[in-house]
Amino acid sequence: MTYRLELQRAVANGVLEAAGSTFLLLIALKYFQAGALAKALVAGGGSAGLMLAPLVVSLVARRGWPAARAAAGFARLGAATFVVMAAVPWLPLYVTGSILGMACAAAVIPLLTQIYQDNYPEAERGRLFARAVMLRIAGIYGATELTRRCLAEVLAEAGIPPGVVNLVTGTGPVASAGVLRVAWMLTVRCRYAELSVRPTSRLVMTGTVPLVSRVTEVTSHFTAGVFEGTRP
Numbered sequence: 001m002t003y004r005l006e007l008q009r010a011v012a013n014g015v016l017e018a019a020g021s022t023f024l025l026l027i028a029l030k031y032f033q034a035g036a037l038a039k040a041l042v043a044g045g046g047s048a049g050l051m052l053a054p055l056v057v058s059l060v061a062r063r064g065w066p067a068a069r070a071a072a073g074f075a076r077l078g079a080a081t082f083v084v085m086a087a088v089p090w091l092p093l094y095v096t097g098s099i100l101g102m103a104c105a106a107a108v109i110p111l112l113t114q115i116y117q118d119n120y121p122e123a124e125r126g127r128l129f130a131r132a133v134m135l136r137i138a139g140i141y142g143a144t145e146l147t148r149r150c151l152a153e154v155l156a157e158a159g160i161p162p163g164v165v166n167l168v169t170g171t172g173p174v175a176s177a178g179v180l181r182v183a184w185m186l187t188v189r190c191r192y193a194e195l196s197v198r199p200t201s202r203l204v205m206t207g208t209v210p211l212v213s214r215v216t217e218v219t220s221h222f223t224a225g226v227f228e229g230t231r232p
Contacts, residue, residue, distance in 0.1 A: 002119045010132040014139025016105055022147045024098045032091045045099040049106025056107045067114035078104030
């Protein structure tokens with residue numbers, strides 16, 4: 001029973017980890033028209049939870065609470081804050097609830113580790129944990145795709161012309177190929193228009209070390225002028 005519930009939690013946590021802060025910020029921006037301070041506080045909720053994790057572990061140990069019950073209590077508290085936020089659309093409450101909800105999700109990570117140690121045989125922990133991680137990754141992937149689509153719609157509604165912001169997702173070879181294609185097109189356009197600007201001035205991305213390394217390798221060629229004098 002514990003493991004079945006852990007698999008369900010892994011999927012939900014993957015969705016929350018990938019899309020939680022993004023959608024909270026979109027709501028703060030589009031619905032509440034929040035300022036810079038409010039948006040910064042909303043974005044920092046998960047980080048605050050990680051910093052509070054040692055205090056949470058210390059509190060649970062002093063009180064003698066079982067790790068599973070303590071983690072469930074924090075999860076219920078985080079869920080309750082989201083319900084209150086949805087019922088009462090008030091910016092100060094929204095910011096406070098966002099911080100508390102995301103902090104609760106992040107602060108219980110050490111408790112989850114203890115749950116594995118208490119409930120699963122030592123010889124089986126690696127296999128069971130790997131299955132949970134795979135489901136969590138599946139949740140992250142689905143939420144990331146939804147986030148990408150929502151962000152593209154927001155950019156379009158804001159009046160940003162197509163091509164100004166390019167969202168490239170996928171594995172290392174796929175993503176780097178997309179960046180390569182976009183950078184090539186910009187290079188050709190700038191060349192025929194006789195522009196002296198550098199075609200790729202900034203690249204913002206999130207990914208694994210191999211993906212970042214591959215994209216860095218690809219984009220460094222353009223900034224170094226490898227395509228100088230070439231034709232499509």
